[in-house]
Amino acid sequence: MAQKEADKKPLVILLNQIASEHGVQFNYNSDLVKEFFVDPIPTELSLEDKLKKLAAQTNLTFTRLDAQIIGISAPILVCGYLKDVTNNTPLIGATIQATTNYTITNNEGFFELKVGHISEKIHIRFIGYQTIDKLASDFASEKCTTVYLNEHHEFISNITINGYLIKGIDKTSNGYTTIDFSKFTLLPGLIETDVLQTVQALPGIQSVDETVSNITIRGGSNDQNLVLWDDIKMYQTGHFFGLISSFNPKITQTAQVINNGTDASYSNGVSGTISMKTNDKLQEIFNGSLSLNFINANFFADVPLGKKSSLQLAARRSIDDWIKTPTYHNYFKRVTQSTEIENNDKNVANSNQEFNFYDTSLRWLFMPTDKDIIRLNFILIDNSLTFDETAIFNSTTETKQSSLSQQSIAGGIHYHRKWNSKFSTTLHIYETDYTLKAVNANILDAQRFLQENIVSETGVKLQANYLKNKWKFNGGYDFVETQITNLNDVDNPRFVRLYANVIREHAVFGQTQYQNSNNNIILKPGIRINYIEKFNTFLIEPRLSIHKKLSNTFSLEVLGELKHQNVSQIINFQNDFLGIEKRRWQLSDNDSIPIIKSKQASLGVTYKKKQWLLDATAYYKNVEGITTQSQSFTTKYEFHKNKGSYDAFGVDFLVRKNFKRLNTWLSYSFIENTYSFDDLVEKQFPSNFDTTHSITLGSTYTTRLLNFSLGLNYTSGKPTSQPIVGNEIVDNEINFGDANSNRLSSYLRADASAMYKKEITESTSVDIGVSVWNLFDKKNTINNYYKEENNTAQKYARYSLGITPNFLLQLNF
Known part of the structure; x- marks a missing residue:
């Protein structure tokens, strides 16, 4: 050891030797290097390798100031707290990056970072906030500096x-x-x-x-x-x-x-x-999470792929084939009540009920240059339910399986090009496919009923954006091709009905936005011109948004639009089998299934002062082209096929008050929603979705480690029809009174949640959460229907979830 120490040489001598060998000059404070002794450096090494070895032995920073001059400095430790400028809350997980080093803020928004010299630039960024740069000298004090970030707001939103x-x-x-x-x-x-x-x-x-x-x-x-x-x-x-x-x-x-x-x-x-x-920012450091609750397990990873690309991957799966929790049992009971799983024929036994789901999502982001962004998306969603039906025929036991599956698979590619500070273009292409398949095995009738609903859609959209002073212009072209196939297949007696339809739609659109210098008024008019090939039909749809600031506390909002859609969802005999297989997507035929068209206007006013907020919006909406099959009738008119419309008048109101850690709100919605069907007995009557009054009261208490939330929800009972008392059955059919002239009981539910967040290490943390849905176990009727049984109208009802707890354990890394 003594011999090794004797071999070391003063750093000053080696610096002079390296300067002579490579024709460079070192710039340093003599007091900084005079006490350093280092091992000799082999002369055959390159200049860069020699500097790396000196840095490793001395912990000094060697920085090229120009081609011939190299500066030497001692490392500096900077520290600080990163907070939101509005509410002073810490910003957790923000990236603090110097030239050769980086770190992230902890649960208190705190960070420490070593830099080479006081003039080194430090880059501070956090999603949703304005990125800032500071010099290390800004942190050069004994007390850690607090840095405040402002939220990043785009011009368009x-x-x-x-x-x-x-x-x-x-x-x-x-x-x-x-x-x-x-x-x-x-x-x-x-x-x-x-x-x-x-x-x-x-x-x-x-x-x-x-x-x-x-x-x-x-x-x-x-x-x-x-x-x-x-x-x-x-x-x-x-x-x-x-x-x-x-x-x-x-x-x-x-x-x-x-x-x-x-x-x-x-x-x-x-x-x-x-x-x-999904997140539209490149991830520069790996992060992810593993979570488990009483329904599913979840995995997420955000992986940087070099400096210009990152990949997000998420996968989730139900856990009921491992363990059936109380939450799972409540969910399963809720979705299977009054279905064939729960109420099969008394001579048929159900067994081996299996339900599971999973989803996988992927997002790849690539930024080859500062002006180009490429995004690739993929998503797969799957639900599967099976159960066995068993009956005895002539002393022989026979078993058949019924099943229901839903699957979606979709992908898209998005390319954004920023040509300059004012002009940009975007190209987006997607394909989405949905399949619903149900197999109902009727073991008593020796019959198998197969039903399928398949949707395949392709979309292409090209748009351009131009920004000039207080104006923003947006325009483009949109193409969508939608194909929908429906299949009914019965094996005994043999019956097959397959019908498919395709609609191709082209559209051009243009929009502008004006915003004055003090943001007192924001005006956004637009227009969309659609052409539907199959019907040789043009639809012109204007859009309007006006926001006017009347004072520091009051603002006014005027909105309006015309829209349409070619796809709707019909529901046939939804109380048979499992119900969900009856909800099928279909395309318009411009006759019995019209193009759905809407027009809507609204006027809103907002009052905002200190921690108070009052927001109220009144609106009128008219929608034409609906059918009785798309409106979830379960009583009167369940089996009718008629065209009509609805008119909705309503008011949405919110009052919110923020305290230091407590946030409370009360929202109220009023709606008068009325159907119009010219071919029905009642020309006008309340909509199935006419929940006249809806009230929500909520409160959330937040600290650095704990969040707690409590809420109460009230909704008027939905409209329903009832059989005429004393004359319930006519010609073996239920004889209903006036459509939707009665209502179910009002809906009332209280919920609670709590979440605890704890940092384990600088890079890992754990979230522990618990929630209770329907805290007081209120039995709410959410739907009813009737069946003719023994010349009587037998009433059935479906009920809401009872008290349902859930638990979350999540590890973040």
Whole structure:
């Protein structure tokens, strides 16, 4: 050891030797290097390798100042806290990057980083916030500096209300509601960021039967909603017969909800649009998560692939074939009540019920240059239910299997080119395919009934954007080809009916947006011209959005639109078998199944002062071209095929108050939703979705480690028809009174959620959550229907979920 120390040489001597060998000059403070002794450096090494060896022995930083001068400095440790400028909350997981080193902020927003010298630039960025650069000298103090970031708002989607309900739910100047799950806190009854469950917390959006596959937006049926995942149209939205969303919550980063004033680039969805997006930022460090709840297991990974590409992968699967939890039992009981699984013929025994689901999502992002972005998406969704039916014939036991499966597979490619600071173009191509297949084995009649519904759609959209001063212009071309096939196949007696239809639609659209310098007014008119090949039909659809700031506290909003859609969902005999196989997508034939057309106008006013928010919107919507088959009739007119329309008048109201850690809100929606069917006995009567009054009261308490949320939901009972008392059966059929002249009992439900977040190490953390749906186990009737049995009208009902707990354990790394 003593000999080895004796071999070391003063650093100054080696620096002079290297300077002579390579013709360079070192720039340093003599006091910095005079105490360093280092091992000799082989003379045959390159200059760069010699500097690396010196840096490794001394922990000094060697920086080329120019071709001949190399600066020597001691490393500097900088530290700080990163926070939101609006509410002073810490920003967790932000990237702090220097020239050769980087780190991320912890659960307190704290970071430490070694840099080479005080003039080194530090790059600070966080999703959804403006990126900033600072010098190391800005942190050169004994006390760690607090750095504040402002949220990043694009010109086209200015945020006018931050934290509309809770943090992460905002409202934009064009009337849209945006949800950013990276900033999300917690909603009552939820422990995961389920998009389609979350949107139901917004005024004017409800589900008449608690499912995400039956969401109504301002009185419209679910098939009138346009659901997009990274601009790919989706025809399947739910797992477990719609009790949870089929879109993996880990890969879905943001969502946008549009009730009115839709962008001219969108078609379909005459009632509303729910557009989900994955993260559009390149990931530079690996992160992921593993989670488990009482329904499914989930895996997510965000993998950087070099400096210009990253891959997101998410996979989720039900766990009922491993363990059947109380939550699973409640869900299964809810979706199978009053179906053939629960109520088969008394001579038939059901067994071996198996239900499972899975989904896989992928998003690849590639940025070959600063001006080009390529995104590739893929999604696979699958639900499968099977059960055996067993009966005894002539002392012989016979068993047959019935089944139901739903599957969606879709992919898209998106290319965005920014030609300069003012002009950009986007090309998007997608293919989406949906298949519903049901096999009903009627063992007593020795019959097998096969039903299939297949949707295959291809879309191409090219658009251009131009920005000039206070103006933004957008225009483009959109093409969609949709093919839908329906099959009914009975083996005894033999009967096969197969029918397929294709519609191709072309559209051009244009839109402009004006925003004055002080943001007092934002004007956004647009127009879309559609041509449907099959019917040789042109449809012209204007769109309008006006946002006017009247004062520092008051603002006014005017929205309007005309829209159409060629696809709807019919429901035939939905109380047979399992029910869901009766909900089939179909294309318009421009006759018995018309093109659905809507027009809507709304006027809104917002008051915002300090921590108070009041938001009220009145609207009128008219939708023509609906059919009785698409409106979920289960009593009177269930078997009719008639064309009609509906008119909806409504008001959506929200009041919200923020305290220091407590956020509370009260939302109220009123709607008067009326059908018009000229060929029915009653020309006008209440819609099946006329939930006149809806009230939600919620509160969320948030700390650094714990989130707690409690909520109460009330909805007027939905309309229904009843048989005439004393004359219930006429000609072996149920004799109903006036259509929808009665109502089910009002719906009332309380929910609670709690989430605990704990940092384990600097790069790993754990989330532990618990939720209770229907906290007081209220038995709510969500639907009813009647069957003729022994010359009487036998009443049946379907009920909501009872008290249903859930638990989440999630490891983030």
